[in-house]
Amino acid sequence: MKLYIVPGSPNCRKVQAVVHELPVPVETVIVDFAAGAHKSRDYLAINPNGLVPSLVDGDLRLWESNAIMQYLADAHDAISLFPRDPRRRIDVVRWQCWELSHFGRALGVVLFERLFKPLMGGQPDEALAQRALEQLQPYAALLDAHVKERAFVAGDAVTLADYSLGCQLPMAALGRINLAPYPNLRAWLARLDEREAWRATAMPAAMAQAIEQATAAHRSGDGGS
Template sequence: MRLYYHPASTSARRVMLAAIHMGTPLELTEVNLMSAEDRRRLAALNPNNKVPVLQDADFILWESGAIMQYLADRTHGQTLYPDHIMTRADINRWMLWTGQHFAPALGVYVYEHIWKGLTGNGGPDPAELDRAGRQIAQFAAVLEQHLAGRDWLCGDSLSLADMAVAPSLTYVEQAHLPVTRHPKLMAWLERMRQLDAWRQTEPVW
C-alpha cells in the first residue's frame, strides 16, 4: 500500500500515527504541495486535491479517517479499532467530531499564524482568529470535560479516536492555539507526545 502525504499535514499525520503504531507497512510518496506538477498528479488521485491519499493496488482512498479505519481493518492483531460494535461507534463519534468541529477551527489558527505568512498571503486576520477562537473554546471545553477521570478518549486504552484528534494540536505552540488553559486536554496531549509514533511523525522546522 502506498500513502501520498506531506510531513507538515496534520491530516496525513493521523494516518502515519496509526500505521506506525499498528506496524502497518506503507510505501510513502511525499507530495510537494508547492509544486504545480505534484498538485496536478494529486488531483488525479483525489478530486479534492488534498493529502493524504492511500493507494492499495487499484483501490484509491482519500479522507484520513477512512484511511485509518481501512488500515486497521487490514492489520491483523491491531488494538486501535476493536471489533466491538459499540466501541467502534464511540471511536467513530470522536473521529467525526474532530473532522467536523475541532480540527477545522484549529486549522484556521494554524493557517493564520503559520501557512498564511509562509505562502506570502500576509499576516493573521483578527476577525478570523476571533471567529475560530470562539469555536475552539467551545469544542476544547467538550474535550476537557470528557477527559475528566480518563487517560484516553474511548475506553481504557489508546484508539483511533486519539490518533484522529491529537494531530490537529501538532502546532499548539507555533500557532498559538488557545487550548493551554485546559489542563486535562494538555495532559492527554502530553501522553500522546510520549508515543514513539508521535515522535517519529513530528514535523521538522
C-alpha cells in the first residue's frame, strides 16, 4: 500500500494521522510539487486531478482525503475512528462533509492566500482572504459551541471527524486567524494535540519557517506589519 503526499499539506496530514493509528505498514511517497511531479503522466494515472493525497492499494487507485480516511479505517477495522453503528457513523460522515463544504473551504481560502500563495511566489489577494475570514467566523462559532459539551467532535473519543476538522487549524496563527473568541475550539485542539498520531504528523518545522519568512516578506513589501 502506498500513500502519495506533500509534507505539510493539511489534507495529507489528516490521512497520515489515520495511517499512524493503524497496525499496518503504509509506504509514504513524497510528490515533488515544485518539480511538477503531480502533473506527470505516471501520477495522473493515479489521480487525474493532479492533487494529493492519493492511495494505491493493489489495483485500487483512491483519491479525496476523506474517502481515503474512511477506506483505511474500514479496511483495517479501526472502529473507534469510524464506528460501525449507523447513527454514530453518519455523525462522523456528517462532520467530514461539513468540513469539506463549509468550515474547511473558508479556512482553506484564508490559508492559501496568506500562506501558500506567498510560499509559491504568488501575490496574495487579501480582499479574498478577508471575505473568507468573514465566512469562517460563524462556522468557527458553531464548532466552538459543539465541542463545549463533548471531548471530541463525535463524542468522547477521537474519530475521523476530528482529524478532518483539525487538519488546517494548526496553521491559524501563521495565517493571522484569531482563535481567541473560540475557547472551546482551542481546548478541543489541545486535546487533539495529546494524540500521538496527531503530533507525529505535524508540519515540518522547516516548512513552517519557510512559510513564515515568505509571508513576512510579502507583508513588508506591501507596507504591512
